[in-house]
Amino acid sequence: MNARVVDAQGRTLSPCPAERALALVARGKAELVSQEPLTIRLCRAVELPQPEPERPPLQGQRLLLHVCCAPCATYSARRLQEQGAEVMAFWYNPNVHPFSEHERRRESLAHYATEVGLPVVWEPGYDMVAFLRRVVSHERPGERCAICYDMRLERTAQRAAELGMDAICTTLLISPYQDQALINQVGQAAAARHGVSFYFENLRRGFAEHHRLAHEHGLYRQDYCGCIYSEWEAQHKRRANTTHTPVEE
Ligand code: SF4
Known part of the structure; x- marks a missing residue:
């Protein structure tokens, strides 16, 4: 007993x-x-063992964060830092059309990164031709987005490996308009090809906060995803919502 x-x-x-x-x-x-x-x-009090403090999942990891635009970088980079990672941003968005829009988004990230002291690796050039060649004949939204994710995350993983980093992630995970499951699948595959890991987290829980931070820092906020197809689709939708004039297809 x-x-x-x-x-x-x-x-x-x-x-x-x-x-x-x-x-x-x-x-x-x-x-x-x-x-x-x-x-x-x-008769005496006993010293009970204290539970080990929980270790943040990215503690000690160097992470290259693919950034699609400055507003999406706000909450995402901060959240990954809170998760223990040493975060470096990575700019590579050949999908963004036209070039003036690409530059506007790039400059907005440069402005934000300087303000908060976020280091950025800038991929030189503008691979718009390569992007368009890859999506031709795959223009349907899901199909072309898979190619778009793959192009950007493949390059992110490649640079992360060259820089001796441990993991990659993407700010695309914050957007409710993007396909998280597909991003995760494409990101895992790209990371595996280059011997790094892909960190998945549902960053959408910070979507409202990212709007607040973008406003606070006066960041440029675009009104379409990035590619020429998405710009046309967004215009089409806006016109359909504001007028009853049929839009030619
Ligand atoms: S809609 Fe966005 S994610 Fe999809 S192909 Fe265009 S830019 Fe890329």
């Missing part, structure tokens, strides 16, 4: 065999609280 044991502060400890409990009472190390059920109280 086991005895119930509490310490001097009344905290329940592991039970011990009845004979041992009674021996402690006999030696004056404990007092008998009750016979039925057999319960003793130790």
Whole structure:
């Protein structure tokens, strides 16, 4: 039979065999609280082991964060830093059309990164031709987005490996307009090809906060995803919502 044991502060400890409990009472190390059920109280307080503090999932990891635009970088970079990562942003968005829009988004990120001290790796050039060549004949939204994710995350993983970093992630995960499951699948595959890991987290829970931060920092906020197709689709939708004039397809 086991005895119930509490310490001097009344905290329940592991039970011990009845004979041992009674021996402690006999030696004056404990007092008998009750016979039925057999319960003793130790004369001293016992130091209980403290649970290990939870380790952030990205503790000690160097992470290259693909950034689609400055507003999406606000909450995402901060959240990943809170998760323990040393974050470096990565700019590579050949999908953004036209070039003036690409530059406007790039400059907005440069402005924000300087303000908050976020280091950025800038991929030189503008691979718009390569992007368009890849999506031709795959223009439907889901299909072309898979190619778009792959192009950007493949380059992110490649640069992360070259820089000796541990993991990659993308700010695309904050947008409710993007396909998170597909991003995760494409990101995992790209990371595996280059020997780094892809960190997935539902960053959408910070979507409202990212709007607040973008406003606070006066960042440029675009009104379409990026590619020429998405710009046309957004215009089409706006016109359909504001007028009853049919739009030619
Ligand atoms: S809609 Fe956005 S994610 Fe999809 S192809 Fe265009 S830019 Fe890329």
